[in-house]
C-alpha cells in the first residue's frame with residue numbers, strides 16, 4: 347500500500363473516507379454541510395465504529411463519502427485507531443478501484459503508526475497461494491494507494507509514523523503468508539531458501555545446517571522428530587549484528603518453532619485436531635518476519651534468530667513411543683508422546699544458540715500446546731519464563747501492540763513431572779494437567795540460567811474469530827510484539 351500526502355483537501359479518488367469524532371467537527375470545507383446535516387438529522391452519531399456511505403449527487407464532490415465514527419476524541423487510544431484504521435480499509439476494499447482519499451482530523455495526529463498498521467494489516471490479501479478466479483478477486487480488492495489529507499499537522503512526522511506502521515504491517519503480512527501456505531509449498535526446504543532472502547534483506551549472516559550436519563552435531567531431538575519425513579530437517583541460524591555494538595553487549599536469541607506440518611506422529615492427531623496443522627511453523631514465521639524488520643527499523647541490538655524446521659509425520663522410519671534420544675545439550679529424553687514434538691526441536695535449537703552465541707536473553711515463540719489455547723483462547727498468548735524483568739517487558743510490549751500475552755506459572759513440581767526414570771527427561775507426562783506450564787518446564791531444562799521467556803502462541807497464531815485488523819487463519823502474531831520489545 348502506497349501512502350501519499352495530498353495537497354488539496356478534496357481529491358479525485360472515487361471514495362473519500364472521513365473519520366468523525368462525536369464531540370468535535372473536522373472536515374474539508376466542501377464537506378462541512380453534508381456532515382452537519384447528517385449529524386443534525388441524527389442519522390449518524392459518530393459512535394466508535396459506526397459507518398455511513400453517502401453518494402452526493404454533485405460533480406464538485408467525491409463520488410462516494412464514507413463517514414466513519416471515531417467516538418469521543420478524548421477517549422481515543424492507540425488500539426482503537428488500529429481497529430478503526432482496519433475498519434476503514436475493510437469497508438472500502440471491495441468496491442473501489444484501489445485509491446482512497448483519507449481525511450485526517452488533527453485529533454489523530456498522535457496515532458500515525460497505529461493508523462498505518464491497521465490499514466495495511468486490513469489490506470492483507472489472503473489468496474497468495476490460490477490460483478484462478480479467487481486470486482483475481484482478492485488482488486482486485488486490495489487498496490493500492492491512500493492519499494492522506496491532513497487537517498493541520500506536522501506533515502513530515504505524520505508521514506514518518508504512518509509509514510512506520512505500514513512497514514511493520516507488511517512484515518506481519520509476510521509472516522501470515524508463510525503460515526497460511528500449505529505444507530507442499532512451505533516446508534523445511536522452501537523455508538530455508540526463504541531465509542536467504544530474509545537474511546539478505548537485513549544484512550544478517552546466515553547458516554543453514556542440513557540433516558547430515560544435524561546428525562553429526564548430535565541433535566538427536568530434532569533429527570528424531572524428522573525421522574518420519576521424506577523431507578530433511580534444517581536448522582536455520584541468522585545473525586544480525588549492526589555496526590557500533592560493543593563487544594561486551596550480549597545478544598538476544600529468538601527461537602521459533604518451525605514444524606511445517608504436525609500430524610502428531612504415531613500419537614496421530616484425530617481429524618478435528620489435524621486440520622490447519624500447516625500452521626505449526628508460526629513461531630518460525632514470526633522470527634522471519636521480525637528479521638525482515640531489524641535493519642529497516644534500525645534495531646541497535648545483536649540479534650540471533652534460530653528456527654528448527656521439519657515436518658512431524660508417520661512412516662516406517664518415524665520415531666516411536668518410548669524411543670530414547672540424546673539432545674545436543676547431552677541430556678537424554680524418552681519420547682513418551684510423539685505429538686509433543688515442538689519442545690524437542692526447540693530444545694536442540696536453544697542449546698545450539700547458547701553454545702555458539704552465549705546470549706544475554708532467550709525468547710522462544712511456538713505453537714506449543716493445545717492446553718494454552720484452551721486456557722487463554724485466541725486473544726492472549728501464554729508467557730512463561732524464568733526472569734521477571736523480561737516477562738514484565740514483554741507484557742508491556744503486548745499491551746502497546748495489542749498482541750496480548752498472559753503470564754502463566756512454572757511450579758517446581760511441574761519441572762519434576764518432566765523428569766524421566768531411565769532418562770533425564772520425558773517429553774510428556776500424560777496427566778493432561780497444566781499442559782502449557784509443563785511444556786515450558788521441559789524447555790526450561792535447556793536454557794540454564796540465561797534469562798528466558800517462552801511465548802506459547804497455539805491459540806493466537808491461527809484464528810477463526812479474527813480481530814478487526816486480522817483475517818481468518820494466520821494472524822502473524824509475534825512480529826509486532828518482538829519488534830516492540832527489541833526497539
Ligand code: BES
Nearest residue numbers: 608683685686713714715716717774804
Ligand atoms: N502443535 C501442537 C499444539 C497446537 C495445538 C498448536 C492446537 C495449535 C493448535 C503441539 O505439537 C502438540 O501437539 N501438543 C500436544 C502436547 C501434548 C502431547 C503434551 C497437545 O497440545 O496436545
Ligand code: MN
Nearest residue numbers: 608685686687
Ligand atoms: Mn504436536
Ligand code: ZN
Nearest residue numbers: 605608626688
Ligand atoms: Zn506441534
